Amino acid sequence: MPFKTILTVLGEHGAGEDLQIAMKLAGEVSAHLTALLVVMAPVPSGRYQTLSPSWLEVRERNLQKLAESLTTIRERIAPSGLSFDVDSVYAEVTGPAYDIGERALYADLLLAGPAAFMSEDLKPQIISGGLFQAGRPVLFVPPDVKVTLKPKTILLAWDSRPSAAHAARDSLEMMKMAQSVHITMVDPVAASRVSGDEPGADIATYLARHGINVSVDTLPSSGRFVVETLHRHAIDINADMIVMGAYGHSKLLQLILGGVTKSMFSEAKFPILMAH
Known part of the structure; x- marks a missing residue:
């Protein structure tokens, strides 16, 4: 929108x-x-x-x-x-x-x-x-980073969850203007009830129908944390922004900043658009 x-x-x-x-x-x-x-x-x-x-x-x-x-x-x-x-x-x-x-x-x-x-x-x-x-x-927007609402390169952290889908929809207008959107998955599971038989294919097709230039990047964690893998890839593709879903419950603030979400905040090197 x-x-x-x-x-x-x-x-x-x-x-x-x-x-x-x-x-x-x-x-x-x-x-x-x-x-x-x-x-x-x-x-x-x-x-x-x-x-x-x-x-x-x-x-x-x-x-x-x-x-x-x-x-x-x-x-x-x-x-x-x-x-x-x-x-x-x-x-x-x-x-x-x-x-x-x-x-x-x-x-x-x-x-x-x-x-x-x-x-x-x-x-x-x-x-x-x-x-x-x-x-x-x-x-x-973390300190000392450049931010724009017209990013050229966007990293969409994808895990097939509703929160990630909400983040993708909320950033559609930016993605349409971007030169490239990298749908990025770390150690995805190829199963019909998880990421599908071809992880990333469904969201790539959805975004492509909006005229968005997408690529699907499947990354192995190789023993690293998911956030570290995402950050390294964002640097490699010269991303201007990371788009991702957030998980948790509003009444449990000690939990909403847990896991990948908390790590992404604590190690942020890029602007992060987050949706739930």
Whole structure:
């Protein structure tokens, strides 16, 4: 689907760089940009601290600072000529995952820039709210990587699961514009109830019907981890982006970052578009 509305989730720290990337990507595809600034309130140390004058004073200062930050964000975007809106979440009682998910329902793509990607507090909230609550694709941008919504070469990490299929469908427009899409499988099992008798053939045919230039790359792990194999192949083909499915359950955050998904995040060297 085309990305006509992009939601970028900004944290308190590093918001400037993340916003700049979001503006660049929105401009590439003439998308409306929604900037959501998320601030997490300090956790009360005592049961009744939220009633104390000192806590209320800190809260008022935080809200004033939040309002000033929103004004700064608006002033930065306005000269770009982009269609945009700016909103905020001040998360006090629970995490902001629900609020992120509510706003993500009306976006085609969630964007987590380098600062959000590196935030151990904010990144799980984006995953829970965006991927699992709203079911929207999320583009994660690690630090020090180039990112574009018009990639020339895409690596599609394929394992025949619904999540991988959702990721492929969510990135169809990018794949149509790409010069090549590499359907990449690591140690696939050739069985009718797994990857089919010819692993990768079904998804290759599906994408080819959309006019996408595809190739099927079957890789042996040779004793390496799946993520390492995928990363090496991404380097070999000079990929601009990795597209993959995410697995897990939104209520079990300790599990949703497990396995290949967790390793892909921790070792990321490319922008990753992930869907569930």
